[in-house]
Amino acid sequence: MPLQYLQELRQAFNAKPSDLKKCTDLLLKLKLLLVEQNLLFPQENVPKDKLREAREVLEIGAFVSIRSRDLPAFDRYFAQLQTFYTDFVELERSEREYPIRGLNLIHLLTQNRIADFHITLESLDAEAILDNEYIKHPVNLERWLMEGSYSKVWNAREEAPAEEYKFFVNSLVGTIRNEIASCQETAYESLPLKDAATLLFFTNQSELLTFAQARAWEVNLSAGTIIFKRKDEEKMEIPKQRLISASLAYARELEQII
């Protein structure tokens, strides 16, 4: 692999702020080279330093894709990296491995893909979950989200262990706001505007009002309250279809037995 490309990539990536455009161009060239040398999906018996270089390219690619907010590209990079992380045990661990895994976890979390989140988590060591700050962060977030400690999520949103984590903050805030709002709809009958704003982490009222409008809440401006429509006493529907099919099935089975 022509080293100068990799070096250029490193330079462009480490520059502050990094030159995303140049990175993307270089990555394109480098990936073509990787394919030519059969390193993108490496088979066995590849020299270690080649593997290491290929891994570095992909890792930078993953970071660049996050910085340029190209999440599908991140998914692809991560899938390619996974071969390097799990199948080449002889290769020493990359220092970027855990940040990237953590980013992937957050990415799954913000998309509400909880099952995938847990499957990914399962392939990590127990020690990493407990001690590695890059992994601990998404794990804690997930736990708080699940138990409903939204204020903890809110407070932790800025404590990202790596720069890239902050790219997910916005979507994370959106996720928790929607969660809280749907909780409020069922749990409260009415709520003062001021309190609603604090609960939803809005700093001014106009933001709250647009949000309320989007969720079709009834706002009583003079009294300063939001009234949540009580869902009418749930109608008890008799599941006819299911009952009938069940009875028919019983009849058929009984017939067979006799």
Next chain:
Amino acid sequence: MPDVEMKPAESKQVEEEKPQEERKPVPVHPLAEIKSNVALIDRAVTTLEPRFTHRVLRTLTALRKRIDASILRNAVESIYSKGWIPAASDSEDQSMDVDAPSKPSLTDVVPEVEMYLRLLILYQLLKDEDNHATALDLANETVKKMQDLNRRSMDAIAAKVWMAVDRAYSANDLLPEARPLFLAAQRTASLRNDDEANAVLLNCLLNNYLSFDQPFPAQQLVSKATFPPSASNGQLARYHFYLGRIRAIQLNYTDAHTNLQQAIRRAPPAKTAPGFYQAIHKFFVIVELLMGDIPDRSIFRHEVLKKPLNAYFETVKAVRSGSLARFEETFNKHIYQFKEDNVFKLVLRLRQNVIKTGLRRLSLSYSRISLKDICVKLNLDSEENAEYVVTKAIRDGVIEGKMVHEQGWMECGSQKNGYGPEVSEVFGRRIAFCLDLHNQSVKAMRYPLNAHRKELAAAEGAREREKELAKEIQDGDLDDEDLGPEF
């Protein structure tokens, strides 16, 4: 004939190794059993009746515990009257390059017998740690030979051989290397409708992935490969166990619960396979907790489960009490066991259940409770947080009630009564289970061949008699009494 046959010189070795086993009344000497088994296999192959092979394999587990090197040597020597001396005989002469059985002098012995003996030797080698490497060599060679021979009459034995191969790889800590071999073999087995081997290989692969924390490929495998329905009960139990574990990782607790329950029901009796029984129960308890249920107390009183499940019992108690502090304490105390049992990450998820249980308990006992009290009782950090937790619980349907923000309290609603469509659903599920059980047992019944002919003949005779009767009635020379009481 009780112990008379147990006396020959070679069995003294056994006596030294396992005295208590020797004392048990063992009806047949292992050597004799091997010989009769060989005869049975031979019969199975020549009459094309796999039933006999299955009968032989049923005794495999019991038999392999009783054999030792010298018995095996004697068996092999007497079966192959000349030539091949098995390497299992003594440790320094590990001439495992067993090429002798293919010599022309042995044409009268079917290859299935050779496979059976290889299987026994394999298990014998696996008993001793020093021989594990040799076992692996033998395993690889046996697999190659088995694939070269490619005989359908060998399928049943082949399945067992695969199991032993898996053991050989795991004894040598080489499980990841075995994956390509198993995957290829599984493909072949499923193409040839070789259900037994297919089932065994699928289970080996799932175990392989799960024990290396790779649920993703395991899940992919499960979604792509169908488990053969005619597989043996033991394999099915194992499959359900692995499936349950995968489902639990995917947060699909209801399915996981069903699978694990199936695994428990189909598992061999607790005393014969305590390890498996305990392993399933560990997962079962955790999954029940994750579903928000509290496992049966009787599980923890069970003789086999009492001690190994102690940590789990304490966890259950902590979850039931709804106290986070107590849960954390228990968790930290048993953290090593949880890691060992591969349930660590599942137990981590229990935290939220602890809070939910606590909340549910509160909502049952109070009609109105302030956020501050909830905080104190559940060990939550702040009232603000408690408010979110409570609203989420209400939305998720954990508790019935509403929040009154201005007063800072939660009003608890009335509980649902026990009637409704859900009840009929549960009832329906149980009925479905019973019906399925009935159908399965009907399917599992074996009928003697050609038995229906006899019935047919009987029916034919009856019809004949009826005709005669009718004729006689027509003729009018028959009294009512002659017809018997039925008429």
